[in-house]
Amino acid sequence: MISTSCHIVVNDVSYHVLDFTSGEVEQGEAPVVLLHGFAGSAEDFLFLGESQYAINKRCLAIDALGHGKTDIILNAKRYGMTYVMRDLDSILSTLQIPVIDLVGYSMGGRMALAYALFAPSRIAKLVLESASPGLRTREEREVRSRQDAELAERIQRNGIEEFVRYWEKIPLFASQHQVPNERLLRQKKTRLSQSPDGLAYSLLGVGTGSQMSYWDLVGNIRASTLLFTGQLDHKFTNIAQEISALMSSVSMIECPDVGHNVHLEKPEFFSERLFWFLHNVR
Template sequence: MIVQTQRAKVNVRIWNAHLEQTIIMLHGFTGSVATWDKVAVSITDYRIIAIDLIGHGQTDSPHDVAAYTMEEQVLQLDEVFQQLNLHRVILLGYSMGGRVALSYAKTFPNRVSQLILESASPGLKFEEERTIRRSSDESLANQIQINGIESFVNKWENIPLFDTQKKLPSDVQLAVREERLSQSEVGLANSLRGMGTGAQNSLWSNLGEINIPVTLITGELDKKFCIIAEEMQALLQKARHVIVNDVGHAIHVENPEQFATIVKDAIKD
């Protein structure tokens, strides 16, 4: 369904609509609500609401980069929650969606009862790092708009971060590829420019202020994000870190059943 906000038309998908307690699921860069299909069907005790973030899926992809800042995305998300009459939610985010979830919890702490962050970070710690990353993301954004989606996806699916996905069944790999190919050039390019890791403000110094339960989920083979999660856990007030064996960055894709079990266990605790 489409939710009309002041900022954009936002696509949402809902499972178990008759239930009250709600888990919001936010996808990563190049993703959409479809990424949660196999996880959502395994969680039957909660209403699941997946949202296409700005520039992704069936949500609008404006040409104005100002619409893509993390601050704008957080405000847009809050508009969606208000229209869906959601007052307090469990917020789950993967990678880029995890950064959005963390940013939302910082901005609206009373609206989130629990955070579940999959392969996510609070951004880059130092301005020098952010400057280098912004330059890299701008270059990638330009390539997407010049060369098109297929050229970009051919390269993106072969970066080291996704090496472990090459072991997945061919139908799963094809579904991930088709999801990426369904995106728009301007949406992905502006997403990088507006709320890429280099563009967003660092939230490392804010982690100690978050006093709700936080579950950090990482794949054993994704060493970089395992280390980030350990550093985050040390700064958060109520955090636990779950490492899933034999998977990489996208645990919900590589082992959706175990990921769903971890989510259900986290909520029960």
């Protein structure tokens, strides 16, 4: 694997981007852009570059605003989805990349779905892992906004170590007890490296409670789409089934015996099926 790291400044924010490839990339082949989940980083996807299935694909993994080595802005509105879409568009323009295969996990999946609606001509294929179009009603969003604000305040008050202890024990990640310890330690290291302010403002700006509902717009996506979920993650598997019913060109993979984070729990399963889809589906 050939890997480089750089910072790209767009709209007064410096974004950290990992650029990695395996094998020779064919001219005109759309690169893969990867968007990580909350409290993660671009490095979460480096395993893809080492996969035997990642042949001839350029991959770009981006640290989200407030995460990893990307800037932290002390203004919740700057983290909002409209800004996320504008920033991603500017990054692609700076890199002179007209079309991409877009992959997003959890928070990154919500961002990927939003960008596919914002800039449909840029999307060759879309992959959503454990992602949601948001909450359908204003009442649901108001409840979640309060919960997000409480967690943001807790992170800033008690610090990263206390947050990570709490975050590791939430039911969403219960199935990760089966993950090899080395992989869990790597995830924990990434989480502990985050900034309390970065995570707090991210929650306030682009948390599920702040995001508009895209349920009525999902059917407008025309790009070939793959939905990944874990069999043990009943909530997001049900959401993916609902999304499938609304889209015209979509397939769904339910990974057995895993939960929310499929690529962490079964990286080879995820890699094989991801790159088969990217290389073969038109």
